[in-house]
Amino acid sequence: MEIINTIIGLGATVMMPIIFFVVGLIFRMGIGKSFKAGMTVGVGFVGVNMVINLLLDNLGPASKAMVERLGLHLTVVDVGWPTASTVGWGTPIMAATVIGFLIINALMVFLKLSKTIDVDIFNYWIFLQVGALMYAVSGNFWFSVIFTWIIFVIVLKVADLCAPYIQKEYNLQGISFPHLAGMAWSPLAIAVNWIIDRIPGLNKIDINAERIQKRFGALGEPVVIGFILGLLIGILAGYSPDKAVTLAMNIAAAMVLLPKMIDVLIEGLLAVRDAAETQLKKWFPDREFYIGMDTALLIGDSSVLASGLLMIPITILLSFILPGNAMLPFTDLASLVFIFALVTPFVRRNMFRMLIVGIISVIIILYVGTDIAPWVTQSFTQSHIDLPKDFSAVTNMTGAVSTWIGWLTVKIGQLFNMVF
Known part of the structure; x- marks a missing residue:
């Protein structure tokens, strides 16, 4: 665990090159190619993180300004x-759970x-937070570990x-x-897609980045769409x-820049994948293997980025108008783009359908976050995380605890307490 903690502490930009170097050696790429x-892969992660940080560092203050303007x-x-x-990573169940993940996989x-x-491995934290x-x-202790497994x-x-x-x-x-x-x-994306396919009129609406680009020419390019959406967010934030x-x-x-940085990352990833595929076919004929990766690889898609940007003001508005909501969207507003990474394939990049899924998702997030906030706050306390001043409870929007999974986790935990 000390080795794992040390590697994780280095961050994805150092951890992932080490992992892929070792994987390359295992699959006989040779030291140089590995x-x-x-x-x-490391350079790609550095580039991706730089661009994501550029995005988040600029969207974060704008999002907070919108929240403050609404009071x-x-x-x-x-x-x-x-x-x-x-x-x-700070939960008491971390060590046993992570060792179990590696063995189970x-x-x-x-x-x-x-x-x-x-x-x-870095995103094991999402599982671990649910376990916490x-x-x-x-x-x-052990029920929580086994549940997370x-x-x-x-x-x-x-x-x-x-x-x-x-x-x-x-x-x-x-x-x-x-x-x-x-x-x-x-x-949810699969369900929404199925329903809309059966509604006359709505099933004809198809808005995606490629179609916008084809229809509007240069005005439909990602760079122009990004500029327009950024300007809109700046105006809503009350910026000069x-x-x-x-x-x-x-x-x-x-x-x-984000799609270009992802292309660099994928170049290294594909080299290892090809070597792994070749070697695994020798070891295990007639079997197919996948390399499990972070959804950061997917958010460079224009439809994903544009939908994520549009969801920022929509989320703030929803938090303002939904009756009974006590959750304040804040730090993760700029990260809403990650919601759409695994939604896009099931709605065929249709931004109209993506936004419907996004709106329903945010409504669920706000109500779940409100309902289970005391338990989430207790999990923060158990991991020795200090709570922000002036707030009695905390959560986060783009992890798993504010999804239906977090709500189900609390209910199963409460049922366990009733039975045992």
């Missing part, structure tokens, strides 16, 4: 995924129960099922996304013209 592939005074504050990740692949080799929530509710197994199986659709839509072969928070909204234009330029830059 090192190059690992470094390429929202709600009691449950969204502290964001960076703080939530420390809850996962190896056994499932070996026994042909899963095709996914999950190398996205269960520990806060049930107070039982079961979720991990289910996610690996669902990742296998979803992989062909995601690979086709994003043109990413041999990759799956065992990402619990993003996967929470895939069933110069600040609004600066925000718009930075968002336009992110719309252009």
Whole structure:
């Protein structure tokens, strides 16, 4: 665990190159090619993180300014995924749970129960935060650990099922996304898509980045869409013209640069995947394997980015008008784009349908966040996270605890307490 903690502490930009270097060696790429592939993945992650930080650093203050302009005074504050990740890694059940993840994944692949080799170790925090929530509710160490293991197994199986659709839509072969928070909204996307397909008129509405670009020419390019959406957010935030234009330029830059940085990351990833595929076919004939990755690979899509930007003012408005809501969208407003990563493939990049899924998702997030806030807050306390001043309870919007999964976790924990 000391080794794992040390690697995790280095962050994804260092951890992922090490992992891919080791994976390359295991699959006999040779030291030189393995090192190059690992470094390429690392450089890609550095680039992706730089652009994401550019996006979040600019959208964060604008989002907070919109919240302040509306004068929202709600009691449950969204502290964001960076703080939530420390809850996962700081929970008392972390060590046993993570060791279990590694063993479970190896056994499932070996026994042909899963095709996914999950190398996205950093995002184990999402599973761990759900486990921390269960520990806060049930107070039982091993029940919480086993519960989190079961979720991990289910996610690996669902990742296998979803992989062909995601690979086709994003043109990413041999990759799956065992990402619990993003996967929470895939069933909703499938349901919304099925319903809209059967509603005359609505089923004809098709808005996607490619169609916009074809219809409006240069005005439909991602750089222009990013600029317009950035300008809109700046105006809603009450920015002065110069600040609004600066925000718009930075968002336009992110719309252009993020896909290019992801291409660099994928270059290294594909080199390892190809070597792994070749070697695994020798070791295990007639078997298919997927490399489990972070949904950060998917948010460079223009439809995903544009939908995420549009959801920021919509989310603030919903938090203001929904009766009974006590959750204040805050730090994770800029990260709403991640909701759409595993929604897009099931609505065929149709931004109209994506926004409907996004609105329903945010409504669920706000009400779940309000309902289970005391338990989420207790899980923060157990992980020795200080609560923000002036707020009695905390949560985060883009993790898994404010989804239906978090709500179900609390109810199962309460049922466990009633029975035992």
